[in-house]
Amino acid sequence: MPSVVEIQERLAQIPCPICKKSNFVMHPRSDQSYAEALYTAQCADCHYTFQVSTLTKPIHQTDPDVAQWLGSLGCPSCQKQGAEMNFRCVPSVRDCYYFVTCQSCRHPFYEKSPMEAFE
Ligand SMILES: [Zn+2]
Numbered sequence: 001m002p003s004v005v006e007i008q009e010r011l012a013q014i015p016c017p018i019c020k021k022s023n024f025v026m027h028p029r030s031d032q033s034y035a036e037a038l039y040t041a042q043c044a045d046c047h048y049t050f051q052v053s054t055l056t057k058p059i060h061q062t063d064p065d066v067a068q069w070l071g072s073l074g075c076p077s078c079q080k081q082g083a084e085m086n087f088r089c090v091p092s093v094r095d096c097y098y099f100v101t102c103q104s105c106r107h108p109f110y111e112k113s114p115m116e117a118f119e
């Protein structure tokens with residue numbers, strides 16, 4: 001599972017949905033849902049907050065559709081398919097980002113959730 005520091009560093013790759021800056025502070029929370037550990041990320045500029053979560057159970061057990069989608073993701077570095085999930089965040093109601101690592105070359109990258117496409 002990624003550390004809070006690692007999550008904070010990787011979150012800097014996405015913009016704040018409100019002010020478009022990329023400067024987030026992580027607030028670990030004690031909450032834990034059935035299969036996820038929950039955190040709050042706060043924008044250091046506009047103080048907007050959103051939820052970040054890491055999985056505490058294998059994703060193929062809890063979310064088979066997402067697991068299948070991760071398996072089909074192409075790595076931007078080595079072009080091979082297959083990524084493992086590190087954490088996800090929901091900066092706004094319409095956005096969900098998955099931060100993943102390539103299973104072949106360990107390149108970290110992120111993808112926007114495809115779930116909107118199913119609406
Ligand atoms: Zn902001």
Ligand SMILES: [Zn+2]
Pocket residue numbers: 075076077078079080102103104105106107
């Ligand atoms: Zn790769």
